Amino acid sequence: MSKKNEIIIEPLARVEGHGGIKVEIEANKIRNVEFQILEGPRLFETLVVGRTPQEDLSIVPRICAICNLSHKYAALRGLEKALGVEIDPTTKLYRQLMHLGEIIESHSLHIYFLALPDFLGYDNAFLMADKYGDTVTNALKLKKFSNKIMQMIGGRMIHGENPIIGGFGKLPTKEQLTKIKEEALELLPFAIETINLLAGLEIPDHMERETQFLCCKPPHEDYDYYGDMFITSDGKEHPVENYNSIIKERVVSHSFAKRGQYRDKPFTVGALARILLLGNRLKGKAKEVYDKSINERWYRNPLFNNHAQAIEQVYSLERIPEIINEILTCAKSKVAMPTQKTGSGTGAVEAPRGTLIHHYKVKDGLISAADIITPTVMFLDDIEEFIRTSGNTLLAKNQIDKIELEFEKIARAYDPCISCSAHSVEVVYK
Numbered sequence: 001m002s003k004k005n006e007i008i009i010e011p012l013a014r015v016e017g018h019g020g021i022k023v024e025i026e027a028n029k030i031r032n033v034e035f036q037i038l039e040g041p042r043l044f045e046t047l048v049v050g051r052t053p054q055e056d057l058s059i060v061p062r063i064c065a066i067c068n069l070s071h072k073y074a075a076l077r078g079l080e081k082a083l084g085v086e087i088d089p090t091t092k093l094y095r096q097l098m099h100l101g102e103i104i105e106s107h108s109l110h111i112y113f114l115a116l117p118d119f120l121g122y123d124n125a126f127l128m129a130d131k132y133g134d135t136v137t138n139a140l141k142l143k144k145f146s147n148k149i150m151q152m153i154g155g156r157m158i159h160g161e162n163p164i165i166g167g168f169g170k171l172p173t174k175e176q177l178t179k180i181k182e183e184a185l186e187l188l189p190f191a192i193e194t195i196n197l198l199a200g201l202e203i204p205d206h207m208e209r210e211t212q213f214l215c216c217k218p219p220h221e222d223y224d225y226y227g228d229m230f231i232t233s234d235g236k237e238h239p240v241e242n243y244n245s246i247i248k249e250r251v252v253s254h255s256f257a258k259r260g261q262y263r264d265k266p267f268t269v270g271a272l273a274r275i276l277l278l279g280n281r282l283k284g285k286a287k288e289v290y291d292k293s294i295n296e297r298w299y300r301n302p303l304f305n306n307h308a309q310a311i312e313q314v315y316s317l318e319r320i321p322e323i324i325n326e327i328l329t330c331a332k333s334k335v336a337m338p339t340q341k342t343g344s345g346t347g348a349v350e351a352p353r354g355t356l357i358h359h360y361k362v363k364d365g366l367i368s369a370a371d372i373i374t375p376t377v378m379f380l381d382d383i384e385e386f387i388r389t390s391g392n393t394l395l396a397k398n399q400i401d402k403i404e405l406e407f408e409k410i411a412r413a414y415d416p417c418i419s420c421s422a423h424s425v426e427v428v429y430k
Contacts, residue, residue, distance in 0.1 A: 007391075009404055010036070012411055014114040014124075016066060017418025020405055022254070023391055030391040033384040035411065036258040037418055052281055053079040053165055053360075063158050063372070064420045066109070068159050069102040069150060070351035071315040071372075074358040075228070077336055079165060081345025082362040083338035090333035091167045094153060097323050098163065099225055099349065100316045106352030107271070107309040107316075110171065110415045111194065112139035115306045118409045119201045135141025135197065138190040142313075145183050149320075152176055167335035177324045184320040189284065190296070191313040195289045198307050206399075207390035207410055208300040211382055213273035214260055216240070216248075216348050223274075223281040225350035231277055232262065240348040243357050247373060257421035259381050260373060266381035270353030271308035272298065272413065279311075286315035301338055302413045308413070309352075341365040349374055353415050370421055376421035381412055384408050 010020030030397035044063055048056045060075050072096060080087065087095075099187030112135065113125040122128045127138050147157050152172045154160025162169045202261045216227035217237060222345045230246060238246045249258040249328040261267065274297060279290050290311055298304040346359040358397050361369040394403050 007404055007407065009408060010038075011310070012119070012408060013305065014412055015416050015418060016064070017416075017420075018101045019411075019416065021411060023387065023407065025391070027109055027396050028308070030388045030395070031038055033388045033391070034254040035054045035380050035382075035383050035387075037255040039256060039418055041256050045372055046174040048367050049372050052365060053083060053362060053367065056360070056370070057164065058161060060372070064417055065158050066101065066106050067351045067353070067356070067417060067420060069098055069154055069163075070349055070356055071358070072154075072163050073099055074349045074356045075360075076163060076165065077347025077349065078345045078358040078360045079347070079362070080336075081311075081347065082343040082360050083165065083345075084340040084343060085166050085336050085338050086312040087336050088331070088334060090327060090330040091336070092170065093323050093327050093330065093334060094168060094374050096224070096226075097149065097320065097327070098246065099151035100320055100323070101146045101153065103146075103225065103352050104151060104313055104316050105146035106415075107313050108139055108142040108146065110352075111309055111313075114415070115409075118405070118412065135194075142187055142190065145180075145187060149180060150182075152180070153313065164335065166337055167333055169229070169331060173330065177327060180362055181321045181324045184317045188314065188317045191310070192285060192289060194305070194310045195293060198310055202373045203274075203297070203299070203303050204300065205301065206393040206397075206406065207386045208297065209386065209389045210300060211385070212265060212267035213276055214262055214267055214269050214378070215277050216350050217276045218278070219306070221281060222283070223278050223286075225274075227348065230348070230355070230365060232267075233273075233277065234263070240357065243346060243348070243359065243370075247357075247378065249373065249377065251292075255380070257380065257418075258346070258373075258377050260349065260378040261381060266363050266385050267378065267381050268302065268414075271312050271352075271354075272302065273354065274350060275308040275311055278410060282315060284313075284318050286311060286318055289314055302382070302410055305413045305415070351417075353417050354378060354411055355418075365397050374417065374420040376414075376416045380416075381419070383411055383414055383416070386415065394417075 005025040007023040012019045020036045022034040061071045151157040155162030212231040217229040217231040218224035218227045247260045344361045357373040359371040
């Protein structure tokens with residue numbers, strides 16, 4: 001802690017993008033907390049104006065190399081509404097499979113390589129190898145597997161161009177799908193072991209406070225990562241098309257990213273929100289580990305987002321064989337064509353880090369307006385409030401030896417995608 005009673009963490013390590021934390025202390029209490037987004041604005045909403053919808057699909061995934069398929073998926077859902085495109089059931093299954101690959105890829109990166117070192121007392125995952133060699137090795141296998149799915153469906157591992165308006169340019173072979181199914185089943189026991197590893201960790205309570213949660217409500221009774229309705233922890237449901245009246249954005253001086261609030265208060269999106277709001281829909285091994293793991297502390301402690309991601313790994317590995325079985329018995333996917341050149345639409349999906357919204361207006365075949373709200377924008381305020389609570393608790397107990405690390409653990413638990421968030425721009429609709 002500096003003489004000016006400030007804690008400055010910059011850059012914040014083991015997150016995607018360039019960010020930092022600044023905490024000001026006065027009279028042994030937290031006076032101000034800033035989660036600083038230091039990357040300059042990237043203006044993607046402006047870049048796509050005047051472009052065709054297909055060009056947009058090549059541009060917006062560049063917002064993020066990790067969540068590129070989530071951005072493409074959300075954009076597809078929004079643009080296809082605007083263009084009057086009705087995709088067939090098999091295409092929907094392929095898109096779900098594509099998305100499951102990205103969910104596993106991102107979750108495995110965060111759990112094993114970004115978050116777990118904090119709890120096991122290591123500076124990085126490579127130093128864990130001597131004692132946790134099997135965990136690191138299997139984590140790499142899990143990442144390689146998920147990258148294979150993304151490459152197979154997306155066309156390449158990062159920023160693939162295979163998903164197009166109305167369908168896909170090329171579909172995988174039966175042999176490729178069968179191999180993916182086999183590998184998912186082989187990796188499932190390791191994903192379950194991860195739940196047991198996390199269950200043995202001591203999770204501190206110094207940051208615990210009440211908050212709100214939001215996620216997409218799937219259009220069926222099962223767990224899933226997309227929907228045309230939002231569900232919130234106050235028991236309400238909202239059409240995604242009304243997103244602007246639900247999520248209020250604002251600009252703050254210490255961040256190049258906007259901030260979002262629900263009902264004028266901070267809220268959380270992501271794996272923890274999904275598990276808390278939709279967990280009763282889980283089945284199979286995922287439901288077993290959910291029932292065994294969840295408790296009331298999950299509603300007040302963001303560190304359990306790591307555990308929620310681990311449950312979603314189990315769910316996703318179980319769901320992949322089910323989807324492939326459905327694909328192999330369904331009619332072949334066909335590319336659906338637009339029925340109109342002018343319209344508007346909002347697409348929402350659950351990116352690994354939380355709810356992602358893409359809204360578009362299309363006029364005469366070209367995009368006239370775009371608005372993108374990323375998960376990190378939605379939970380930045382909540383991160384600051386949990387850090388504030390943590391700081392006040394630790395200061396009151398005079399437990400300040402590792403206070404910086406505790407603040408980092410809170411921020412890292414959310415798995416913030418700083419690159420995704422740093423593209424704020426005012427969009428004027430005419």
